[in-house]
Amino acid sequence: MRGRKLALLGMALVCLAGCGETAVPAGGGAEIPAEAPKYVALTFDDGPRRDTTARLLDGLRQRGASATFFLLGEQIAGNEDLVRRMAAEGHQVGNHSWSHARLQGASRAAVDSEIGRTDALLRRLLGEGTYWVRPPYGLLDPQQRAWFTVPLVHWMVDPEDWRLRDADKDVAAVLRAVKPGDIILMHDTVPASVDAALRIVDTLQSQGYTFVTVEELLHLAGVTPEAGVMYRSATVSAA
Template sequence: MKIQRIIFLVAAVLLLGSVVASETAISVDSQVEIPAGEKYIALTFDDGPKADTTSRLLDGLRDRGAKATFFLVGKQIEPNAALVKRMKAEGHQIGNHTWDHLKLQGASSQAVLEEVSKTDAELCSLLGDDEYWVRPPFGQIDQCQEALFTVPLVKWSVDPWDWKLRNTDKDVAAVLKQVKSGDIILMHDTVPESVDAALKIIDVLQEKGYVFVTVKELLEKNKVTPQPCIMYYSDKRHS
């Protein structure tokens, strides 16, 4: 597997060199949509894990029978290894959010590969070989970086700006105002108020018949076959 990853890195760099550089950023509007289906929602969390808040969130998800997707920052994985193993054991999807939360848009191909592959290696070492989907920090990459990815990319369709608001009631209101079946919600498990908000959101929407699934499950339930290099963001567009 290590040899395959090395071969991939070399091949990706060579491939990138043959692509005409472009300053065009890949935004949510230019990517593949997830069609609306049943009342399924994917709740996703960025920037973790963080010992106290992520642990409390996992407790709440377990108690509610809800699944989520966690996009982890690589350098925070080893210090929180037990939490990451718990995520997998409890059926959550685990993804790659780069090693240092580097903004990939505008970064060199070498930097992109290092940030993603280092985190991927850390996850494989801890959890075993698997396909760890990527969420680029800030949700953007350059068009010429597409060839660097061998897994699906994940953006979002509902963003309450919880990291900025840091207000549980406002977070809940922001999500409930716009959420619908098939959405991917972006939140952050490093923020205490966001954890409180996420659990309240689950309670309200479960009462309305919604089921919380992983991003991978959301695509499967909507009969979407995930493809590498494609940014999935649900059936709602954001400008």
């Protein structure tokens, strides 16, 4: 997995050099050249969950696809092995708060507690690192973003799989909307979503897409991630 990632980054550097592109600040309008490979980031919220997350990891490994998992701190107890497996298999692990409490409008102390508890747990499990944040519901007040020391992640494609709980509808919704550079939101706690996600990977890989982590997606687009900036895709940051 590590070798495949290095190869991906190497291809990106060659493309950037050949196309005359240079890295730009996040939110600066970087664009993936039309002739570049098609990269997309599949992300999963609200886990880990023993049965569904394990099955998803098996399927991603079989397909050579990377993903990003935004974890709830209260879900980690008893699933520590799954979190370690995510990191070991090349997936990006992120922070989705402790209890999925709505952070928008919350006090600094409340936000620090929800994010800080999960961040501390991830550091104990995986070591020092930068654990990017997806706030519950994707919502923060603009002034709250300044409280974060890591990049924030939103999404461009949302099939509302948590509501539909129908793999066929999930797949159709994603395939109808997705384009290169997008961040896709799904939930690894829903069995139908796992079925749908693996079908989405199969279909898009057959169309020439490569599945990478959010961090890799931004790097491949020449974007330098910034703390407190909310990213919706490789080329769009949330207002």
